Every structure is written in structure tokens, then in C-alpha cells.
Amino acid sequence: MISPGTTNASESPLRIASGSFSPDGAFKLQTVGSNTLVYRVQTSTNLAQWTSLQTNVATGSLTEFRDLDAPRYRQRFYRLAQAGSGLLLSKNQGVPGELLTLSGGGLDPSAPTFVRFQSPNGPEIKVRSFAVTTGTVLVAIPWLIDTNSYQIRGGLVSVSVQQETTQATNHLTASEALRIADLPQTGLAAGAVTLEYLTQLSGLLSKASGHWQTIGAASQGKVDTASLQVQLLSLKANVDTAQNELQQIINGQTPRLALGRIGGREIYLDRDALALLDRMLAAHLINARAASLSGGGLAARASLRAAATTADCADPLGCIDDIFTQGAGPDAQGIFNFFEEVNTIGGASVGLMAATALVLGLASAPVAATLAGTAGAVLFFTTYVAPAVMGASALSLAAPFIEVATGHQVSIDDYRPALNHIQKGSAAYLMDEFQGQFLKGTLQTQGASEDLIARASLTLGASKSILGLQDLAKPDSVGAQAFANSTTIFAHLTPSSQATTYVGNFSGTLTESYLDAGWRYDISATLTIIVSGQGTIAAPYSGTLKVSGNAVSTLLYCNSSAGCDPGGTVPFSMDDGVISGSFGAVEGLGQGDIGTGSFTIEFSEGKLSDNTLTGTVTFDPGIDQTLVKTVTLTKKP
The missing domain is CATH 2.60.40.10 (Immunoglobulins)
Incomplete structure (x- = not known):
């Protein structure tokens, strides 16, 4: 039943227009109210006690509400209760x-x-x-x-x-x-999350440059992508410099990094500011992610997982790694999702920096001293959102070209998200917010020093160049030329199947105690990694990880009356481990037999150069300790 008194006033700013039953037994209400009026649909069985079923915002036209529980009641009354005018x-x-x-x-x-x-x-x-x-x-x-x-x-x-x-x-x-909510806690040492962000951002920019190098080569000389590659690598160099500066604070080589002054007050980064910066990045990169993430999965990060307290991510560094991995592929949608994350948070960071600078400019000297590190963290965060936006936009435009090599049939619909990102997203953030509102507005208005403005502008020049080189409205831009020659590019984006073999050795000593005895294990092994593919989104690295070696055990002590295994040589081998990676980064994992047990071997943080492959080997023979070694593998001719 519709409550009387709510239905008859046609001139009311909020009213029930009609009510009827659906064939499935649900009761339908059609409501209408003044634009932006917030109201609640309420129900009662006795006209005394009312329960809210749904809150709506009126749009000025008819809105339908369906009560699926209506068949459960012999009678039910409905009314609309105005909650206020607003959003x-x-x-x-x-x-x-x-x-x-x-x-x-x-x-x-x-x-x-x-x-x-x-x-x-x-x-x-x-x-x-x-x-x-x-x-x-x-x-x-x-x-x-x-x-x-x-x-x-x-x-x-x-x-x-x-x-x-x-x-x-x-x-x-x-x-x-x-x-x-408050910023999440990371459970990690100050600066750990920030360094991981910068490491992944540096890799992202390398991947973007690599994509455009692939596109340029596939164009058969028709598209010169060198200028875009140079600007992307210029941003990468700025990110790498910032990484080195922060590492000095973390290592204790310098107590603080001076950034400049606002209103005569010094702005800096120290360990406390780095801890705050970590929490800001964790909130952005973990809470704002567009897809569910699986975590890092690397054995070397097990202790970080145990220590971390961020609610939505047991391993913050692993999650950041996964987020950037999504941002670099393996498909265009992952890149588009990542772009939206970094672009939306850019506006929030600019708004926060404006408020921080305002408070700092009006604060007394003691308060300014308290705020100096906070302002430094916000300034650093805001400055290094721009490279992420530019790197993501470059990947966004490259994605449809690269994806064709995987068999995806590219159409104009594939380009529309990229065009929207470049023309509206990155341009709005970089030009309107970062340059206009932040650099020329907030910082200059609050009396920022020239060195602070120069630091905040460090990534602006290359970012603006990248934006211009991708401007499809300019026929001579790299982006426009790529689209104009897309047929040639698609025809020559063929993944390479050539495999390269890298070989190296590792060794070390482990100990084990079991009941009343102890042993030492001297381990020596040869590691072979076979890498195929181009390392691009279209042709990521794949291949095989092999290992063979010996574990020589020596009895250290025996307190058992029954005697102990005197030790000896135990061979081990494995030839079916799996290799993956892209753009110079290689990882691998495998499992094999050792004696009556089994072992696992992981190759992580692998970096390819012209003739070598360097990385970290984690060898777990199933005893008390795990062997972790840095190894350099040499390319076989």
C-alpha cells in the first residue's frame, strides 16, 4: 500500500507517481523529485515504525524502485522521506x-x-x-x-x-x-616503499621506450621514434637520480635532502619524511589499484610479507611490483587501468600540496619546522607522479601496436582509450594541474624559492615533450606518424624465436642441526638459463632454467648412541625450470630432487646486458638454511 499524504500533492518537490506489482511479485514504485533532492524510500507494516530501503538522488524525471521482498508481507506501506538537497x-x-x-x-x-x-x-x-x-x-x-x-x-x-x-x-x-581513513602502515623500514616505486617507475619508462623502439623498427624507417625514446629515457634518468639521493638518506650518508624553501622556510626530506612518503605511496598504489593483485611471491620478500601490516596487501613491495607489471602489460586494458590510477591520484596530490603550502606559508616558525618534512614528502610525491603519468600515456598509445603481434585484431576502438588518456587525461593533469595550478599557482604564490621550483619542475620539460610527440592532432608527431603507417608496422611486428643461452656458477656453505647431530653442506652448481623472445609485450621472455651440481655433506657432531650419517656427496639436477620476464628483466623458478628429498631454485632480479645475465639465485635444499647468491651468467656464442 502507498502511504496517503505522499501521493496526492502533485506540486510537491518529492512524490510517488505510481505503484504496481510486477509479474514476479515485486512491488514497483515510480518516484519523482526536484533535481538533486536526496530522499529515502521507506516501508512499514503498521504506519508507526518505518525502515529505509534505499537512498536516491532525484533527477527531475521518473525513477523506479523495486521491492523484491514485498511478496513476503500481507501488507506493506511506502513513503518517501526527504534527506536534504545535495549530492x-x-x-x-x-x-x-x-x-x-x-x-x-x-x-x-x-x-x-x-x-x-x-x-x-x-x-x-x-x-x-x-x-x-x-x-x-x-x-x-x-x-x-x-x-x-x-x-x-x-x-x-x-x-x-x-x-x-x-x-x-x-x-x-x-x-x-x-x-x-588514515594512511596505511607499511611495516617496512623508512624509504623501502619509495625506493621500490622509483625502481618500478624507472623500469616502466624503459619499457615505454622499448615499445617505441620496437614500433620504429617495425615501421621500416617510416616512423622516427628516437625523439620519444630520448625523452622517456630522460625522465628515467631523473627518476634514477632521485633514487640515488634517497638511498643516501636511508644509508645514513646524509641526514636530510634539502629541497628548497617556501616563504623562507626550509623544505626537506629525512627519514621521518620518507616514512610518510612510503605511507602515501602505499595508499595510492595499493588502495587505488584497479584490479585484484596476487602479491610478490619472491622468496627474498618472505620477511617483508611477515612484517607488513597494510590491510589490503600482505607484501607492499610485491603489490607495487604487480601493479607496475599490470601497467606494462600484458594487454592494453591493464595499461589503461594503470593510467587511470596514476592520473586520478595526480589531481589529489596537487590539491594536497596546495593546502600544505598554504598552511606552511601562514604558520609560525615552530610550526613551520614541524611541517618542513611533511611538505617535503608531499612535494616529492607530487613531482614524481608526472613521470608515471607520462610513462603510462606512452605505453597506452603503444599498446594497440604491440598487441597485434599476439594475434589481436586491432580496430579503431583499441585506440580510443589511448587518445582519451593523451588528449584529456595527461594533458589536463600536466598542463592544467601540475604546471598551472601547482608550479605557477601554489608555489609562486606562497613564495617558493627558485631551487625548489626548479626541483619540482625537473620532470616537466621531458613530460611536455612526450605529450607533444604523442599529439595526434599534429601530422608530424611520432604518434600521428605511427598511426599513418600502422599497416607497415603491423606487418613487421613479428616475435623473434631465437634463443640465447647463459651459463654461470654459484657455490656456498649451509649448516643443519637435526636431533643430536649437525652437518655442513658445501654446495657447488652450474646454472644454465635459455632465454627466448624479444622481451616486449608482444613477445615476452620465455625459456628454460637448468641446474646441476653437488652437495658435499660433512658430519660436524654426533651425540646419538645409534650413530649418525657420516656424510658424503649428493648430486642434484633439474632441467625444466621456467623463465619469464620482459625488457631486460628475467626471473625463473624450478624444482628438482636432491637425495631422498627435493630442492627449489629461484632466479630473481635478473638483468640482461649485451653478453651477460646477472641476478640472484635462491637455492633451498629443504634444510634449515637457504643459500642466496648473486651470480653472473655469460652468454654462450
Whole structure:
């Protein structure tokens, strides 16, 4: 039954238009309300106690609600309860880096749109939306800065949308508050997550350059991709330099890295700032990931898994590795997902840096000293989002070309996401937010020193060049030339089947105690790795891992009256291990028999050069200890 008093007022801003039963027994309500009006559909069996079934945002047109539980009741009343005028949040709590959808009506998809997050104990964080329709706004949840503790943390915020149309600036407020969770703990030493991010980012940029080298070669000289490769490698060099600087802080070679000044106050990175930076990256890379991840899986990271406390990822370093692996392939969709992650978080980081600089500029000297490291962490994070956005956009454009070699039939639909990313995503972030709002707006307004602006701009030149080289509106750009010669490129993207063999040796000593006896094992072995493929997305590395050797056991002591095994030589071998990898990075895993037991061998962190393959061997013979050695394998002619 429809509750009387709600149905008759046709002039009401909120009303039930009709009600009827469906053939399946469900009860259908059609409701209508004023644009952006938030209301709840409620039900009762006695007109005294009411239960909310669903919360909606009115759009000005008919909306249908279906009550599937209606057949269970002899009678049921319905009414609409107005909750307020505003936007509806897709969730009332979330973590930094997650996407939040605000639903309502009267939005202009073509207008510049920002979402404002305001907490009682901090400045407003203004974040550019990632996507806008007539009824929704999509945005990344930002971090907050608390002016009581001067820390980056979570809290309760009000949320509103600002649209800047040609006629006016419009504001729409959400009907409920959003609780932002604190940054996750990593359980790792300060700087570990940041270094892993930079390592993976460096590899990502190498992969992007490698893709374009492959495309250039396949074009038979028709497309010169050298300039794009140079700019991608220039970004990689900047990332590698930052890696070396942070390593000096971690190793204790320098207590802090000076970044410059804002309003005369020094901004720097030290161990505490690195720990904060780690937590920010963990929130971004783990909480914002677009697909479920499996974890690292490397034996060398077992202790990190045990120590980590991040809720959604037992092994933060392994998860970061997986996220970047997804971003580099094996298919275009993984690259598109990764691009969306780094691009959405870019706006959130710019908004946070603006708020941090504002607080720093107004703060007293003691407060500024407390904030200096926090500001340094935020500045560093914001600066090194840009290379990730550019690397991902370059991969995004290259993906349809590379994928053809796997047998995928490429059509214009494959290019549309890439075009959207380059023309709207990366351009909006790099030019509007990073350069306009961040460098020319926030930093200059707050009196940033020239050396700080220069550091923050370090990646800007190469990033802008990459953007221009991919501009399909320019007929002479690398991207446009690649599309113009796509038929030739597709015809020559043929994976190589040539195999290369690398051979090397490793040795070491392990000990074991069992009951009343102890033994020493002297292990020596020859490792053979056969690598096939080009190491691209189209033709990743594959191959075989082989090992053969001896474990010479020596009895160290025996306290058993029954006697002990005196020791001897135990041979072992395995020839069916599996090799995988791409763009100079090789990994392998295998298992074989040793005596009456079994062993596992893992080859990790492998790096290919012209004539060598260097990596880490982890040999586990099934005793108390595991042998871990760095080994260099030489290419056989």
C-alpha cells in the first residue's frame, strides 16, 4: 500500500507517481523529485515504525524502485522521506587514493569541475574531477593535513562540487559527510616503499621506450621514434637520480635532502619524511589499484610479507611490483587501468600540496619546522607522479601496436582509450594541474624559492615533450606518424624465436642441526638459463632454467648412541625450470630432487646486458638454511 499524504500533492518537490506489482511479485514504485533532492524510500507494516530501503538522488524525471521482498508481507506501506538537497556519495568512508562517485543532477560535463574536501581541523583540499556526466562526478579521495598535529592523516570532511561555467560558478554540496581513513602502515623500514616505486617507475619508462623502439623498427624507417625514446629515457634518468639521493638518506650518508624553501622556510626530506612518503605511496598504489593483485611471491620478500601490516596487501613491495607489471602489460586494458590510477591520484596530490603550502606559508616558525618534512614528502610525491603519468600515456598509445603481434585484431576502438588518456587525461593533469595550478599557482604564490621550483619542475620539460610527440592532432608527431603507417608496422611486428643461452656458477656453505647431530653442506652448481623472445609485450621472455651440481655433506657432531650419517656427496639436477620476464628483466623458478628429498631454485632480479645475465639465485635444499647468491651468467656464442 502507498502511504496517503505522499501521493496526492502533485506540486510537491518529492512524490510517488505510481505503484504496481510486477509479474514476479515485486512491488514497483515510480518516484519523482526536484533535481538533486536526496530522499529515502521507506516501508512499514503498521504506519508507526518505518525502515529505509534505499537512498536516491532525484533527477527531475521518473525513477523506479523495486521491492523484491514485498511478496513476503500481507501488507506493506511506502513513503518517501526527504534527506536534504545535495549530492549522494557512493560511500561514506574511504581511503586516500580510492575513487569516489558523487551522484546528482544538473551537472555540466563540459565545465571544469573540482571537488572540495573540507575538514574542521585543516584547510580545504581542492581536487580536479576525473570524469563528469550530467548526473555523476568521479574523483580520487585525497589525503588531509591536520592543522592541530600538522600531520597527513584521515578525518571527517564535508564534500562539495564546484563547476565553473561561462555564466557562473556553481556549487553543489553532498548531503552527508565522508570519513577518510588514515594512511596505511607499511611495516617496512623508512624509504623501502619509495625506493621500490622509483625502481618500478624507472623500469616502466624503459619499457615505454622499448615499445617505441620496437614500433620504429617495425615501421621500416617510416616512423622516427628516437625523439620519444630520448625523452622517456630522460625522465628515467631523473627518476634514477632521485633514487640515488634517497638511498643516501636511508644509508645514513646524509641526514636530510634539502629541497628548497617556501616563504623562507626550509623544505626537506629525512627519514621521518620518507616514512610518510612510503605511507602515501602505499595508499595510492595499493588502495587505488584497479584490479585484484596476487602479491610478490619472491622468496627474498618472505620477511617483508611477515612484517607488513597494510590491510589490503600482505607484501607492499610485491603489490607495487604487480601493479607496475599490470601497467606494462600484458594487454592494453591493464595499461589503461594503470593510467587511470596514476592520473586520478595526480589531481589529489596537487590539491594536497596546495593546502600544505598554504598552511606552511601562514604558520609560525615552530610550526613551520614541524611541517618542513611533511611538505617535503608531499612535494616529492607530487613531482614524481608526472613521470608515471607520462610513462603510462606512452605505453597506452603503444599498446594497440604491440598487441597485434599476439594475434589481436586491432580496430579503431583499441585506440580510443589511448587518445582519451593523451588528449584529456595527461594533458589536463600536466598542463592544467601540475604546471598551472601547482608550479605557477601554489608555489609562486606562497613564495617558493627558485631551487625548489626548479626541483619540482625537473620532470616537466621531458613530460611536455612526450605529450607533444604523442599529439595526434599534429601530422608530424611520432604518434600521428605511427598511426599513418600502422599497416607497415603491423606487418613487421613479428616475435623473434631465437634463443640465447647463459651459463654461470654459484657455490656456498649451509649448516643443519637435526636431533643430536649437525652437518655442513658445501654446495657447488652450474646454472644454465635459455632465454627466448624479444622481451616486449608482444613477445615476452620465455625459456628454460637448468641446474646441476653437488652437495658435499660433512658430519660436524654426533651425540646419538645409534650413530649418525657420516656424510658424503649428493648430486642434484633439474632441467625444466621456467623463465619469464620482459625488457631486460628475467626471473625463473624450478624444482628438482636432491637425495631422498627435493630442492627449489629461484632466479630473481635478473638483468640482461649485451653478453651477460646477472641476478640472484635462491637455492633451498629443504634444510634449515637457504643459500642466496648473486651470480653472473655469460652468454654462450
